[in-house]
Structures are given as structure tokens and as C-alpha cells.
Amino acid sequence: MLNAYNKASGSLGDLGNLRRLVYFVAVVETGSFTAAADRLGITKAVVSQQVARLEQEFRTSLLIRTTRKVQATEAGLAFYQRCMLILRDAETAFDELSDGVAEPSGVLRLTAPFDYGINIIVPAIVAYTRRYPDCKVDAVFSDKTLDMMSSEFELAIRVGWLTQTGLQGRKIGSFRQLLVASPSMQSQIEQLSDPEDLTKLPFIANSALREPLRWNFSLNDIEHKNVSMQTSIFLDATLAVREAVLKGAGLAVFPDYAIADDLKSGRLMHVLPQWSLPTGGIHAVFPSARFRPAKVRAFVDLLVNNKHQ
Numbered sequence: 001m002l003n004a005y006n007k008a009s010g011s012l013g014d015l016g017n018l019r020r021l022v023y024f025v026a027v028v029e030t031g032s033f034t035a036a037a038d039r040l041g042i043t044k045a046v047v048s049q050q051v052a053r054l055e056q057e058f059r060t061s062l063l064i065r066t067t068r069k070v071q072a073t074e075a076g077l078a079f080y081q082r083c084m085l086i087l088r089d090a091e092t093a094f095d096e097l098s099d100g101v102a103e104p105s106g107v108l109r110l111t112a113p114f115d116y117g118i119n120i121i122v123p124a125i126v127a128y129t130r131r132y133p134d135c136k137v138d139a140v141f142s143d144k145t146l147d148m149m150s151s152e153f154e155l156a157i158r159v160g161w162l163t164q165t166g167l168q169g170r171k172i173g174s175f176r177q178l179l180v181a182s183p184s185m186q187s188q189i190e191q192l193s194d195p196e197d198l199t200k201l202p203f204i205a206n207s208a209l210r211e212p213l214r215w216n217f218s219l220n221d222i223e224h225k226n227v228s229m230q231t232s233i234f235l236d237a238t239l240a241v242r243e244a245v246l247k248g249a250g251l252a253v254f255p256d257y258a259i260a261d262d263l264k265s266g267r268l269m270h271v272l273p274q275w276s277l278p279t280g281g282i283h284a285v286f287p288s289a290r291f292r293p294a295k296v297r298a299f300v301d302l303l304v305n306n307k308h309q
Helices: 002-011 014-031 033-039 044-058 075-101 114-131 183-190 196-201 238-246 257-267 296-303
Strands: 064-066 069-070 105-113 134-142 155-160 166-175 177-181 202-206 213-220 223-228 230-235 252-255 280-287
Touching: 014 033, 014 044, 014 069, 033 044, 044 230, 069 075, 069 296, 105 114, 105 296, 114 134, 114 155, 114 196, 114 252, 114 296, 134 296, 155 166, 155 296, 166 296, 177 183, 196 223, 202 238, 202 252, 230 238, 238 252, 238 257, 252 257, 257 296, 280 296
Parallel strands: 105 134, 105 155, 202 230
Antiparallel strands: 064 069, 155 280, 166 280, 177 252, 213 223
């Protein structure tokens, strides 16, 4: 936490209590007042005096001092854990403050679902790189949820319902789920009066979804029906499912942004429009315990404000 010490010392004047935490953490981690002083670039006497003041103020022994080593007491160890969290937050705050006035720059590495990436993220990337010429974007589109940490993504767009723990998210939008079919199936569609009738028709399942065959329909938020579709075709990409539906192979459920143009042009038709499916959220997701650089915040703000459209 040397950075926290340097930033606190140079940025906000008298932060004595924060500096004492830095001294204490350094002593615990190095096991020596001398080594802690060397790490911090100050004298051993200053470190010793400030840690002693902590113990005096709280009337608690935080360290066991021997001629060979200094180690934390039980209370000291618990205090050390809390100090680490405080100093990490402080360092992040200083980083974000300094970064907040900086112009976005560098390479932004992100991932998004393929259909949302093509329809929404690509136009956003074009607008983003035009607005911030010092930025580059490395985007990976996949209908599978890619691990952010192992792939070193700074940003992920998640469509649907967040289930992964250890990440921080910001909601940037929402979408409707729509059951659609090709107009070539209109004669069959006209015979439908209830979601349960859907089991008589072929359905194209998107195997990238958790439950691609089970759908919960509601009528005016009063009547609800769970339907298990029948299918002979499983495809693992939204664009592949769309192509099969356009060819008249069966019905399928899509997020509204993926088929808006098809509905408008008449290439697809909304089936049982009086019945609705659950709406979902669109989230910008970040690795936990990492501050958000200007390049990340600028891109997310652009998505939220729809400035690329």
C-alpha cells in the first residue's frame, strides 16, 4: 500500500490517521519496523512512534515485539484486515479522482453477446473511437459467457439476468422477449389462441440459454402459463436461430433489439402478442475491486445515453 501512502501524503495534506494505518500495515507485512521504514522511505523512529500512538489511542496491543521479529496480536491481525480494505478503497479513490480528469485513452478490451454486439455495440464502438481518437477497442462477441478475469476483459455486457458473483454491474438498459415466426407459418399461427397451443408447432431452441425450451407467458400480469416447447433443432447462436426461423423452420424467442428490423419489414411476425414474456436487463459488468478507467466509464456512459444512435 505504498501508493496509498504517497498519494495521501502528496494530495490532501494532513491525513495522519490514514498514514498511521499505512505504517501499521507495512510493519505487519514486513515483520520489522526497519523494513517497514525502508519500504515507505521514512525513518524507523517515525514508524515506531506512529504505531505506538495507534496502540495508545485504542489502549490495545496491536504488535508483539521481540528482538528478532514483530508480529501482530490477535487484535492486531483483525485490525490489519480492516486496514487493508480501507487503504485499498483509499487508493482506488485517488486513482479514480486523478483518472476522472483524464481524457480516455488506451485499449479497451470488452466482451458482449454476439447479437447485442452486432446490433448495439459495434455502432457504439464506431462512435466511441471517433470521439476519442486515442482509444482503441478490442471486442470479443460470443453467445457464451466468457470469464472476465482469465481473459483480462475490462468490461462485459451481460444480457438477461446476472448470476455470476464477484463482479460489479451497472444496468444500462432493458429488453423485451418476443415470440416470432416467419409469415410462411401464418396459417398455423392463426389457429393459436393460447400459449399451450404452441406445443403443437415446431420450435427452434437456442442452446446458449439456460432453459431454451421452458417459457413463462403472462396475460396482463394476471394469468400465467409455463409452456415446454417441442423442438428437433438446437442451435447455439442467436443469429443461427434467426436464420432458421426466417426459413420457416419454426418459432423462436428473441430479445427485441435482435429482430426489430425483421418485424418492421415484415420478415418476421409477432406470435400471440397479447401474451408477454419476462423482460430482461442489460448490464455493464466490471471485475470486482478494480477502479474503472476513464476509457471504460466513457464507453458505458455512451451506451447509457445512446449517443451512438
